[in-house]
Amino acid sequence: MNxxxxxxxQAVRLKGRALPVDLAAAAGLPLAVAGPxxxxxxxxxxxxxxxxxxxxTPEGRAALEELLAAxxxxxxxxxxxAGYHEFDAHNxxxxxxxxxxxxxxxxxxxxxxxxxxxxxxxxxxVVLDEGFVxxxxxxxxxxxxxxxYPARFAHALEQIAxxxxxxxxxxxxxxYHTVWFELHEDLIGLAGLTRAxxxxxxxxx
Amino acid sequence: xxxxxxxxxxxxxxGGGSHTREEIGGKAWSIQQMLGLGIPVPPAFVVTTDVCRxxxxxxxxxxxxxxQQVVAAIAGIExxxxxxxxxxxxxxxxxxxxxxxxxxxxxxxVLNLGMNAAIxxxxxxxxxxxxxxxxxxxxxxxQFAKVVGTTAPQDPWEQLRLAVCAVLDSWFSKRAVAYRAAxxxxxxxxxxVTVQAMVFGNLDDESxxxxxxxxxxxxxxxxxxxxWLARGQGEDxxxxxxxxxPLDALAAAxxxxxxxxxxxxxxxxxxxxxxMDIEFTVQSGTLWLLQSxxxxxxxxAAVRSAVHLAEAGIITRxxxxxxxxxxxxxxxxxxxxxxxxxxxxxxxxVGKPACPGIATGVLVTDADEAEDRADNGExxxxxxxxxxxxxxxxxxxxxxxxxxxxxxxxxxxxxxxELALPCVVGTGADTLMGLAGxxxxxxxxxxxxxxxxxxxxxxxxxxxxxxxxxxxWRDEEETA
Numbered sequence: 001m002n003x004x005x006x007x008x009x010q011a012v013r014l015k016g017r018a019l020p021v022d023l024a025a026a027a028g029l030p031l032a033v034a035g036p037x038x039x040x041x042x043x044x045x046x047x048x049x050x051x052x053x054x055x056x057t058p059e060g061r062a063a064l065e066e067l068l069a070a071x072x073x074x075x076x077x078x079x080x081x082a083g084y085h086e087f088d089a090h091n092x093x094x095x096x097x098x099x100x101x102x103x104x105x106x107x108x109x110x111x112x113x114x115x116x117x118x119x120x121x122x123x124x125x126v127v128l129d130e131g132f133v134x135x136x137x138x139x140x141x142x143x144x145x146x147x148x149y150p151a152r153f154a155h156a157l158e159q160i161a162x163x164x165x166x167x168x169x170x171x172x173x174x175x176y177h178t179v180w181f182e183l184h185e186d187l188i189g190l191a192g193l194t195r196a197x198x199x200x201x202x203x204x205x
Numbered sequence: 206x207x208x209x210x211x212x213x214x215x216x217x218x219x220g221g222g223s224h225t226r227e228e229i230g231g232k233a234w235s236i237q238q239m240l241g242l243g244i245p246v247p248p249a250f251v252v253t254t255d256v257c258r259x260x261x262x263x264x265x266x267x268x269x270x271x272x273q274q275v276v277a278a279i280a281g282i283e284x285x286x287x288x289x290x291x292x293x294x295x296x297x298x299x300x301x302x303x304x305x306x307x308x309x310x311x312x313x314x315v316l317n318l319g320m321n322a323a324i325x326x327x328x329x330x331x332x333x334x335x336x337x338x339x340x341x342x343x344x345x346x347x348q349f350a351k352v353v354g355t356t357a358p359q360d361p362w363e364q365l366r367l368a369v370c371a372v373l374d375s376w377f378s379k380r381a382v383a384y385r386a387a388x389x390x391x392x393x394x395x396x397x398v399t400v401q402a403m404v405f406g407n408l409d410d411e412s413x414x415x416x417x418x419x420x421x422x423x424x425x426x427x428x429x430x431x432x433w434l435a436r437g438q439g440e441d442x443x444x445x446x447x448x449x450x451p452l453d454a455l456a457a458a459x460x461x462x463x464x465x466x467x468x469x470x471x472x473x474x475x476x477x478x479x480x481m482d483i484e485f486t487v488q489s490g491t492l493w494l495l496q497s498x499x500x501x502x503x504x505x506a507a508v509r510s511a512v513h514l515a516e517a518g519i520i521t522r523x524x525x526x527x528x529x530x531x532x533x534x535x536x537x538x539x540x541x542x543x544x545x546x547x548x549x550x551x552x553x554x555v556g557k558p559a560c561p562g563i564a565t566g567v568l569v570t571d572a573d574e575a576e577d578r579a580d581n582g583e584x585x586x587x588x589x590x591x592x593x594x595x596x597x598x599x600x601x602x603x604x605x606x607x608x609x610x611x612x613x614x615x616x617x618x619x620x621x622x623e624l625a626l627p628c629v630v631g632t633g634a635d636t637l638m639g640l641a642g643x644x645x646x647x648x649x650x651x652x653x654x655x656x657x658x659x660x661x662x663x664x665x666x667x668x669x670x671x672x673x674x675x676x677x678w679r680d681e682e683e684t685a
Contacts, residue, residue, distance in 0.1 A: 016572060016598030051580075055573070095614040102622045106613075109622070171597050171620045181616050182594045199591035199610040200634075 001067055003145045004029055005037050009064050010145075012041070014182045017053040026174060026182075028148030068189055071145065075190055080142050083135060084191045087184075088203055090132050094180055097125055101168055112165065122160055125168070125176065129157055136183075143190055152179045215274035217250045217281050228253050230303025230397030239494065242476055244469050247493045248285040249401035250278035251303070252369060257395030260373045267370055275369065275400075276362075282402050286488075291361040294331065295324045297341075297403040300368040302375060304396045310380025311396055312372045313352050317345040317403055319361040332407050337438070365400075372398045404488045404495075407436045411459065411490040414438060417452060417466070419474040419481045422502040423544035425509025425671075427517075429470055431483075455487075462492045473497045478520050480510045503544040504536035505665075512671045515678075522678050529675065537672070542648050543660040552653035553640065554632040556607070559618035561650040562627030564605035565658050570641045572599025579603065586647055588637040592617040600626065605647040607654060609637050629654065 001009070007027040015023060024034035038054060041047045046060030056064065101121050104110050112118055136153070140146050156176040159167035169177040188195055216224060218233055220240035229237070233251035240246055256271055279290050279298075288296040297319045302311040320328075320342045329338035349357040349364065353371040357364055375381060376396045385392060406414030417431025432449040435458070456463040466485060469492075473481050482500035486493050502510065508529050515525035540563060566584035569575045572595060575587045579602035587599050588607040597620055600606050605627040608617045612631055621628030627649035637654070646659040665672060 014594040016595045017576060018598075095619075098619045099614045102619065169619055169623050171623050172601055177616075177619055178594070178597075181597075185594050195593055196590050196610070199615075 003147065004033065005040075006067055006071070006145055007148055008034055008037050009041060009046070009060075009067065010186070012038075012047055012054055013056055013061070013064055014185060017050070017055045019053055022174075023054060026148075026152070028151055071143070072190055072192055075143050077192070080139075080187075081191050083138055083142065084187050084193075086135055087187060090128070090135065091180075091184065091203070093128055094177075097121060097128060098169055098177055100124075118165065122165075122168075125160070126157065129153060139183075139187065143186075146183070146186060149179065149183055213253060214256050214268075214271045215250055215252050215278050217278055218246075218248075224251075224253075226305040227394070228255070228397070230254065230305060230399065231307060232301050232303035233397055233399045234303075236399070236401070239497070242472050244472060244494050244497075245465070245492050247402040247404050247495070248282045249399055250275075250281065251400070252373075252398040254304070254395035254397050257373050257376055257397070258393065260370075261377065261395075265370070265374065267366070267373070272366065275365070278400070279365075282400075286402050286404070288402075290319050290365075291324070293327060295319060295327055297324075297345075298365070299399075299401050299403055300365070300372065301399045301401075302372045302396045303399050304376075304394060308381055308396075309384050310375070310378045310382075312375035312378075315345075315349055315352050315368050317341050318349070318364050318368055320345045320357075321359040321361065324361070332405065334407060337407060369398050369400075372396060404486045404493045406434070406438050406486040406488065408489055410436065412436060412486075412488050413455070414486045415449075415452065415455065415484075417470065417483050417485070418500045419470050419483070420500075420506070420510050420513065422480065422482075422500050422506050423548060425502070425506035425513065427510075427513050429467060459487065459490060462487055462490065465492050469494055475519055478524075479514070480506070503547065504530075504533035504541075505544060507533045508537055508675070509671050512674055516674075523682070526675075526678060526682060534672070534675070536651075537665040537669075539650060539664050540661050541650075541664070542646065542655070543662050546659040547655070550646075550655045550657050550659060553645075553656055554607070554629075554636045554654040556629040556632035556636075556652050556654075557613055558649050558652040559613050559615070559628040559630045560621040560626060562605070562625075563646065563648050563650065563661050564627045565644065565646040566604045568607075568637070568640045568643050568645045569603075570638055572596040575599035576602045586645060588640065589617075590634070590638070591615070592620070600624070605629075605649060607632060607637055607647065609634055 004027065008023060008029065011023045011026040015026060020035060020038055021031055024031045027034060038047065041060065042049065045057055046063050047054050048057055102110055110117065136150055140150065152174055153176065156167045156174060156179055160176065167175045169175055171178060185195065188198055216229060218236050218240060220243065222237045224237060226234045229251045236246050236249050252275065260267055283289050283296055286296060288294045290296045297317045299314055299316045300318055301314045304311060325338045325342040328341065329335040332338065346357050353367055355367065373396065406412050413433055413435040414437045415431055415433040417429055419429060420427050421430040429452065431452045433452050433455040434449045470483060473483060477497065477499060480500045480502060481497050483494060484496040486495060511525040511528045514520045515522050542563065564586065566586040568586050568588050569578060570588050572587060575585045576599050579585045585603045586605045586607065587603040589596055591608055591610045592600065600620055601624055603626065606617055606621050608615065608630045609632050611617055615630055618628060618630050627647055629647060629649050629652045632654065643656060644658060646655045646657065
């Protein structure tokens with residue numbers, strides 16, 4: 001399976017249940033390309049459609065896991081694991097930003113009525129993103145399937161900078177947080193780890 | 206060199222007593238204080254700390270004259286409760302250690318001492334409950350063997366002597382010695398031995414046992430709130446047997462006892478200067494108080510009772526303001542779970558609140574299943590060990606989200622705050638998965654999970670008289 005098809009297959013898994021148009025966007029593909037690929041997955045019994053949304057079948061989940069295991073076997077594991085440990089510090093910083101975005105302090109939600117407060121958090125996200133770009137490029141070099149991530153982050157950041165703050169952390173949309181969450185899941189998989197183990201180790205919380 | 210005056214070796218506890226903690230240990234001292242307030246406490250005597258020193262000096266030998274005083278003191282208890290140690294109507298006692306300050310490594314309590322096969326039979330006839338008598342004997346023999354370190358002999362007097370010596374020996378147990386050494390407490394203090402009559406709530410129709418709070422621990426309203434179980438033993442009420450009745454049942458059956466109990470409650474509340482949690486037993490029409498301690502209470506009761514106690518002059522206004530925690534007041538001003546329901550269904554899992562709110566639904570541990578059931582119109586609460594990106598759609602379909610592992614910056618917390626979904630994170634490994642399929646209520650404001658459907662109380666209004674009083678006092682304090 002080529003990178004594009006595997007990106008789409010993994011997007012079906014990461015989105016849980018999503019519309020074909022959103023899956024195409026998440027995989028960085030035009031719908032004209034993604035549509036036939038989804039039809040193939042459907043024909044082989046790997047995905048099903050329920051109320052216009054696509055989800056994995058148990059067979060599809062198993063097939064995807066095999067494909068990802070094959071991909072993992074072809075990746076420089078030592079370099080990826082080293083990169084993953086560098087990612088940890090960026091991850092902590094991102095989580096801190098998300099929390100600042102949502103909460104002014106432990107019991108005070110940010111109601112987004114203070115533009116100066118929000119702007120400071122956005123400015124810090126821009127700085128974080130700049131600092132993260134080189135590491136992300138290394139990940140893409142190690143695992144070319146991740147090639148669609150830089151554009152996804154850039155898109156979310158553009159929307160935020162243009163004033164649409166829903167792109168900061170909104171679930172079920174390709175917000176910065178959603179893309180980060182999915183990348184983290186991909187890195188855990190490529191490093192041969194599980195989220196449960198990572199969470200227990202305090203890294204994927 | 207003077208021989209120690211044996212008159213002070215064994216002391217019957219009484220209200221006028223002025224013995225110090227150093228002489229008689231903390232447990233006996235608190236019994237003496239209660240008796241001093243006119244509170245009816247089961248009769249007791251204490252072997253003083255002097256005896257402990259002499260006993261060890263003599264190479265762990267109990268002076269025969271001291272033993273004779275113990276025997277005489279038992280006779281005093283027999284006369285007070287109208288029962289006989291080892292006799293036809295058997296007296297059973299508890300034996301406890303007691304240094305001036307409580308100390309780990311000292312011997313624990315032995316309850317129901319004075320029990321053997323023959324006594325079990327007599328007690329079975331007297332209470333009409335062979336099962337109770339057998340259970341009491343079984344529990345006594347198990348506890349005696351564990352605590353005293355030898356099988357209980359059949360002779361009650363031999364049981365008592367062994368238990369008294371075991372308490373005295375425990376002063377020099379490895380743990381007690383190490384505890385004192387670590388804190389520079391000298392070895393010279395010694396432990397006392399407190400011997401107290403066991404009272405029976407299941408002797409006859411004039412007997413029973415109960416628990417009460419000097420004020421309602423759920424609402425804080427100033428009425429005594431409690432339960433009474435005729436022909437019950439202490440454990441029956443504490444463990445929540447379903448046939449317990451309100452205290453009115455005791456008032457109807459034994460008005461004098463009820464009046465005495467109310468008087469004792471008022472005394473203990475004034476003395477403790479707080480809402481008290483009191484355990485009592487009535488044996489053949491005689492009231493005995495077993496325990497009194499400050500009561501655990503709901504946030505609402507904490508606020509209201511502090512104001513009421515100050516209004517009644519039991520504590521000062523300043524103390525009331527100091528006792529009321531801001532979070533108790535905040536809890537009152539938010540929708541909150543009904544206190545009575547919380548009491549009936551305490552938390553089965555506790556974690557960190559990540560996004561506030563209250564929700565009830567069926568607990569589901571798989572995101573796909575959560576979506577399917579939500580599509581069918583069910584209220585679903587998604588519980589996961591930790592959340593993956595593919596759980597997000599399932600989270601969005603749920604009325605609340607729970608995770609076993611994770612903190613307040615976890616992905617689950619971020620996602621739930623965006624969706625304004627009640628969320629509790631980090632309840633601990635293997636705390637949620639076993640609840641799959643059960644209907645639960647989540648209080649994500651406090652981080653608790655409860656089985657079943659709990660009612661939600663509306664927030665207290667700003668014209669609530671207690672809150673108005675509280676504001677007035679605060680203003681006074683600030684302008685003072």
